[in-house]
Amino acid sequence: MVLAGVWAGGINTLVGSGTLVTFPVLLALGVPAVTANVSNSIGLVPGGISGSLGYLPEMKGMGRRLVQLAPMSILGAVTGALLLLWLPPEAFEAIVPVLIGLGILLVIFGPRLQAWTKGHHEDGGPMPTGHLVALMAGVLVAGVYGGYFGAAQGVILIGLLSALSTEPLQALNGLKNVLGLVVNAVGSLVFIITAPELIDWRIAGLVGVGALVGGVLGARYGRRLPPNALRAVIVVVGVVGIVKFVFFP
Template identity: 65%
Template sequence: MSAWEFGAIALAGLWAGMINTIVGSGTLVTFPTLLFFGYPAVTANVSNSLGLVAGGVTGAWGYRREIRGLGGMLARLAPVSLLGSVIGALLLLVLPPEAFEAIVPALILVGILLVIFGPRINVWARRHSTSHVLTPGRWIALVAGILAAGVYGGYFGAAQGVILVGAMSVLLPLHVQSINGIKNVLGLVVNLVAAVVFLIVEPSVIDWWVVLAVGLGALVGGSLGARIGRALPPWLLRTVIVVIGLVAMAFLLLT
């Protein structure tokens, strides 16, 4: 790997780390960049997932204030993301890419719609409920959404954050910044677990120079993304999420 190639991939990693922390579609930056430089698709996807773990750490740490007091909820949701990520990572290694290509844009569209209408649905649900406690039905729906996002994230990961924020916006009576903080932690779990699965099952497809370049960039990008994301007002944060989600959907449909 040449110095300029390393620098370009690191710059893509920085941008991806920022986007992942603010929204959750950073793979749409790094994955095409790696394909441009001639890396095989599976090597690019796996190495990218490993590198982006660094950005997930700094991004989740940057949102630590927003998730203060939500440790119990995270403790219950993290294992769901863990399970989904293992399933998704194994599917990546055993199934052809075409298996998910048809459904991924639809999942992103659902996530976008949930981000847009989630707060209104949540307000309606609270008005028609006698309790603000998460009901068993809503909890089951939340777990199903987190599991689906984990499977998708372990498989590819682009716009995983849109799906997570969308589902939680509908089902959790929390501020969007707190939801984004939870999203960052769950996204970190998914990337980390998928990385471990790749290391154990198929280490030969990993390019460690790519991992290093993406990781160094994402480490800085995650921290910057937390500062930017936390400063955005709720309406603007949701707008950014929707726009990135639409770009992600268009990218996947047109490539």
């Protein structure tokens, strides 16, 4: 569990999709699916904290964007966490590969979309209203998904951000980490308040220790990757996520 947490914390900071590592490990160890999902979400919060702190230098000037998007992540996380408690998992299984695939496409075509975005407003100027509304709506949907399950939430977020924002990819990756942390933390709080009986604190603690270390490692090495290399890693992890959901549910 600790080793899986290290890998998940690192890959979440670098790309997202850490849950694709920890969740199958917990299932293989005989943990019931809902308990594994809930406990894993709580355990990944420390990794989100360490990863976000590691990316603070890249996030200079991103405060305004964070203020605009964080409320969407909070609302989405609460909604997704409650849906996990109320709805059968089949409700989201069909849409997960589609969301991941959309995120991958947005990452691939991000540079062209960014160039188009820059051509439609002045450098340093405010984001066009339509783009901001689309981005807020996308972050809300990603938050709902993240509160519900969360695997590849980072791929979806970085795809949206890279397509609709003009900031450098590493800065957007830092913003993605903070938004992902918000979703995990808020969703975990909902679980703790409404369904504490579903939490296995031993699992959450072991995954948390590993994720904390993984977040530090992910930030240290992820920040050194050039944009194209980071984009390639995101695409590869996203494709693995789709294969996992479609062929090995």
